[in-house]
Each structure stands twice: as structure tokens, then as C-alpha cells.
Amino acid sequence: MAKKTRNIYKRLVFVVCLMPLAWLIFAILLDTIYQTQLMSVDPVQKFDRELGDWALIFIILSLSIRPIAELIKKKELIIYRKIFGLFGFFYVCLHLIAYIGLNLQFNMAGLLDDISKRNYITIGIIGFGLLIPMAATSSKKVIKYIGGRLWKKIHSLIYIISLLGVFHFFMMTRADFTRPTVYLIIILILLLYRLATKSKILGQRPLLRK
């Protein structure tokens, strides 16, 4: 594919990734003006849940890019792994901001209480913490600087992070576990695929070795 077309696609994907946020903002404004209930009468909860959900969706999308690229033999797709991954991080940040700002209303004692007492929040915060080194080492310059081997190690954290994210979702759910179950199954399939391919090509590609 020509570089120009690829760039157009990249930009298009970028805009599409912003759509969930655009929708949330549009919905809350519409609710404000017309008193519709797109974000329900409890938008605090709705914002929190929606942003968390999108964070997981983007992380899963990012995880699935490599298998898809390998299966349909389109190597160039791999650039989207980074875009989706960074958007996953972006929505995790918004999710965290919504939780601290809108839900806790900056009650920092409440935040410490939540992190120390409530396992699902502890897990969520750990997941967020692990995402930071990944996001920080996503640019080409940094990859060159730290070397592919270390980069690989850092970025294999995504499997742990996605599992933490989905457990976080499971543990906060009061009823109806359909969504977290679906997410977990997808992640496990992707993880198994990765393990299977990794063992097969071991030795051929030294970068994948520890």
C-alpha cells in the first residue's frame, strides 16, 4: 500500500477511536439542553462505566491486531496495534479521571480508602500503573534508545494488564456477567494463540527470546 493511503487510513482510525468520547460529550450536552436521558439520570455512574468499557475494548483490539495481521498475512496492519494500545491508555486515564473527579469528587481520603480496602480498585490501579511504562516507551525514538529486547519485555505486560482489567470488571459487577465473560474469553484466546505461535517460532526470531 502506498504510504499516502496508509496515512489517510491511520488518520481515519484515529478519528474513529475518538468517537466514543465524542459521543459521551455529545450525549451529556444533549441531555443538558433537552433533558433527554442518553446518559441516564445518574451520568456519574454512566461515564465511569462507559469509559472503563471502552478502555478494555481498545486494549483487546490492540491485542488482536497481531494475530489478525498474521492470519490474513497483512504485516502493515501492525501499526494499528500501537494506535489502539495508546487509545486504550487514553480511555483508562479518562476512566480514572471520571472515577476520581466525578465519582469521588476529589475526596482523596476516599481514594486511599478505596485503593487499600477494595480489591477491584487495587487491581485497577495496578493495571493503570503497568500501562504507564508501556505508554512511555511507545515512540520510535524511545524504542531505539532502550532497544527492542527491553521494549518487548515491557510490552508483553499487556497480557497481564488486560487480565487485570477484565478481573477489575468482573469484581465490580453486581449482576449480569455477560460482558466481562466475553472479554475474558477473547483475551484468553488471544493469549493462547500468542503462546502457541511463540513456541513454534522460537529460535527463528531471537528477539522473542528472553
Place this chain on the structure above:
Amino acid sequence: MLIKFSKKYDTKPSEITSENNFLTRRRFIQSSLISGASLLSPLGVFAGQPTNNIFSNIKKMSFGANEKLTSFKGITNYNNFYEFGTGKTDPAQYSHLLKTEPWTVEIMGMAKKTGKFSISDLIKPSELEERIYRLRCVEAWSMVIPWVGVPLSSIIKRFEPNSKAKYIAFETLVDKKQMPGQNSKFIDWPYIEGLRMDEAMNPLSILAIGLYGKPMPNQNGAPIRLVVPWKYGFKSIKSIVKISFVENEPKTTWNQLAPREYGFYSNVNPNRDHPRWSQKEERRITGESGLGALFTPKIKTEYLNGYAEEVAHLYKGMDLKQFF
């Protein structure tokens, strides 16, 4: 006639609600009385009874919260009623499937009188009252709702429970066709709730058949539901078909599902957090949507939802952190 019971938490409604809202509320009730027959006929639970007669006798109680009422739209579009689905808007969307007529409530167990009764048989002998109560959901949000109902005690007395009746248990209808959420096996239907007999006899406990001067909307538990305002919302069981007087503590739904999270008593208690979230504060849902609702300051949750004066004596000597 306005019968006023002066309570500590009482404030004149005109003082606490903006005048406009207050007037609208009265108009709401008035209009439902004037056009009673047409408005109330869809309910039809009081078969053969001019329904407006029953509703026009609402005794205005000053059991009031010091807060602004949640709008009718808010109350009817944000519900936990898993019989229709676990989403907050599922009940509003699917509860039209529920047929509330004919409807019978079976009274059974340790009482002199038992049997099946229509809603009007149950309610008619008692005087309808309007009770403005705070409703605190275990999920840390709350509303203020003007219920229409009768004291549970007035109904219980008529069935003359005997000395063995230590508890009262309630059951919701089971019918997958009318309640599509019951296709989920997450809950072992029917939904069951219960109270200790002295809790049930407390003047705050009511069986409600309406809100905002209107017949109970299906999504809020038509045709008849329990309201116990000092307990978390899930104790106030909806669409009741069975009431039994029993000797032992009933196995209530949420308590059975997650005993560590939901106790039998489930009294509103800011000092006892839910294992997964704090119960110290709550989001008051006014019915407003949009940015106003997004940035509404949280309010402190009160012990026994602010009804300690009425019900704290029920738990004298009990450690409510242990018996949560």
C-alpha cells in the same frame, strides 16, 4: 384534612422545595384526582371499584424528607428491578409486559386468617397515605419519592399473626413471559425479602400502591410493593404475590446471593461499608440529566437513612456492623 405529625426531621414542604416544584406537585395530584377515572383506569386493580374514590382519599402525611422530590421521570426511568433485566432502563422498557390485573396476594403462615386476596381487599380497609421517603440504594445513589400506600402494620393486624410469627416474608411474582429478566439464572426466582415482625409493624413500613398520586408504575413494582425507607432499596420488594408469617429468618435473595455483601437487615449505615464501595456518601438523583446531574455534589449518608428517631429502638443492643 392535614394530619401533621411533627418530627425532628420535618420541615414545611414549602420551605424546602422551590415554590414552583411544590405547586407542580400539588397540581400533579389534583389533576390525577380530577381525571381520576381515565387516568387510573389502566391500573384497574380495584376491580369494580371507582378507583378515583380510593385515590382521592389520600391522607397527606408530613412524613417528609428535607430534600427536593426526585422527578416522576427520574423515578420511572432508573430502576433496579432485575425481573425485567439488570440494566437501569430495562424495567422502563420491558415492564409493560407485566399484567397487574387480576392480581392476588396470598397470605399464609402463622396467622389466624390466611388466603388469597385482591389488592382492593388488602388495601380498602386502610386509609391511603402519601409518604415522602428517601430511598437509599445499596449502590450509593438515592431518590426522594412521594409514595401512596398504607401502613403495613394495619394490614398485618387484620390477619392476626400468632406468637410464632417472628418474621414476615414477601415474594415477587414469577412469570418469565411477563418478566423477561427471569430468564436469567443469576437469581433463584422468586425474589424473596423479609422483615423481623417488629420492623414490619413499625409505622414507617408501608405497602405502596402508587407514587406521585398515581397508580404504581409497573417498573416501580406495580401493583403493590413494600417500602421500608431506613433499609437499602433492595429490601423494599416489588410486585408482591405472597406474604407469609414465619418462625425463622427468611432466606432473602441478595443475602443468599452474597452473604458477605448483603445482610438480612441491610439497614442504611454509613459506618458499615459495602465490601466493594463506601456507604458514607450518596449521589442524590433528582431526575435532572446532563451536566447538572454530572456535577451534583454528593451528600452524606445518614444512619438508618435519617430515620433513626423512628427505628433505632428496634436495634437496641444489636451490633449493626455484625448484623448488617
